[in-house]
Amino acid sequence: MPKQAAAAAPAKKDDNELSPIVKATLQASVIAGISNVLAQAISAYKDGTPLVIDWVPVFQFFLFGVISTPPNFLWQGLLESTFPSHHLAPTPTAIDSASRSDEKSLDDSATLGTLVEPRLNKLNTFMKWFLDQTLGAAVNTLLFSMFMHGTQSAMEHRAASSFGTDPSQSLWFLIDGITKGNAIQYHSVNWNWVWEESKREFVDLVLASWKFWPFVSIVNFAVLKTVAARSLAGNLAGIAWGVYMSLFASAQ
Numbered sequence: 001m002p003k004q005a006a007a008a009a010p011a012k013k014d015d016n017e018l019s020p021i022v023k024a025t026l027q028a029s030v031i032a033g034i035s036n037v038l039a040q041a042i043s044a045y046k047d048g049t050p051l052v053i054d055w056v057p058v059f060q061f062f063l064f065g066v067i068s069t070p071p072n073f074l075w076q077g078l079l080e081s082t083f084p085s086h087h088l089a090p091t092p093t094a095i096d097s098a099s100r101s102d103e104k105s106l107d108d109s110a111t112l113g114t115l116v117e118p119r120l121n122k123l124n125t126f127m128k129w130f131l132d133q134t135l136g137a138a139v140n141t142l143l144f145s146m147f148m149h150g151t152q153s154a155m156e157h158r159a160a161s162s163f164g165t166d167p168s169q170s171l172w173f174l175i176d177g178i179t180k181g182n183a184i185q186y187h188s189v190n191w192n193w194v195w196e197e198s199k200r201e202f203v204d205l206v207l208a209s210w211k212f213w214p215f216v217s218i219v220n221f222a223v224l225k226t227v228a229a230r231s232l233a234g235n236l237a238g239i240a241w242g243v244y245m246s247l248f249a250s251a252q
Helices: 019-049 055-082 092-099 104-114 122-154 156-160 167-179 189-211 211-222 227-251
Strands: 085-092 115-118
Touching: 019 055, 019 227, 055 104, 055 122, 055 167, 055 227, 122 156, 122 189, 122 211, 122 227, 189 227
Parallel strands: none
Antiparallel strands: 085 115
16 A cells, blocks of 8 residues: 555545634624523513513624624734744753753654643733733723614614514514614614713723623633634623623613
8 A cells, every 4th residue: 555545634624614703703693692682581580570582682782793703803813923822831851851961852752742832921911911901891892882872773763663662573673674674774873972872881881891801811811722712712701791781781
């Protein structure tokens, strides 16, 4: 048998496999929708009323996930490429072998791939954490407020539609509006009002985020090594945050 035939062929990438950024966007969008459903369930439980899901805010949170995840994914990638969390450093075994000028041991370590190992870069980790919780938090907070106030205002025509604001009719309102292309009417939004509202709640939302996200962020940067893994962990933590933001948005 020819040698090249005996070697295992490299695995081919599935052309139908979704890219990491698309996977992250789908995950974040679904989780955002789930968090809103959970928030509605919590509100119904607190009010002692039956749960009837209003699909309009679920749709709004899902759409926010679609819009906000790609730039956040790219932002995390930029932070990682600029400030890598880990760097390669000699292993204790390699250091010991080098101190004894043991060439054979060093050659063995090189063959086994144990000459170096990844080490946490504390300064880079701090820089990513700091930028993410200051610049990143500020941009994301404004993005959320502008989007939510703008989209809620763009869908206020729901009250005057034949479906009204009855939650049981919300799904039909969405289907009708999406098929007709008029579910969201951004042309009717007063963006000056949206901007003023976003500025008004900015500090409160940032302070609230600092009670939660810094701890998630430091675990992401210090423990998880890939952007995809950090995105998934962030999405899971985002369920709790999404519930809070859903309750916040519904109260506005």
